[in-house]
Amino acid sequence: MANNSKINPIYVDTTGSLISVGAQLMISGIMVTPSNATWALIIKDSAGNTKFSTNNVAAGASMPPCSPFISTGLEVTTITNCTALIYTTP
Numbered sequence: 001m002a003n004n005s006k007i008n009p010i011y012v013d014t015t016g017s018l019i020s021v022g023a024q025l026m027i028s029g030i031m032v033t034p035s036n037a038t039w040a041l042i043i044k045d046s047a048g049n050t051k052f053s054t055n056n057v058a059a060g061a062s063m064p065p066c067s068p069f070i071s072t073g074l075e076v077t078t079i080t081n082c083t084a085l086i087y088t089t090p
Helices: none
Strands: 010-012 016-034 040-044 050-055 069-080 082-089
Touching: 016 050, 040 082, 050 069, 069 082
Parallel strands: none
Antiparallel strands: 010 082, 016 069, 016 082, 040 050, 040 069
């Protein structure tokens, strides 16, 4: 399957742009499903600011709670051995 930003939740399994540079989106939650012992996910806005980052590699690494946030543009810059569901609020 490929990324699908036309559904809620947004389905992500590859790197790339999800939402155009000028569009705003309210993210209400992110669920990551690892497919291997080693996994990582980094999501950034169109300005290159990290909006969400998680992995199993760092000491004490865990899935952080996702507080709702607004993003202008949305891009997955790293996704390794996992899929993600990004829940949005209309």
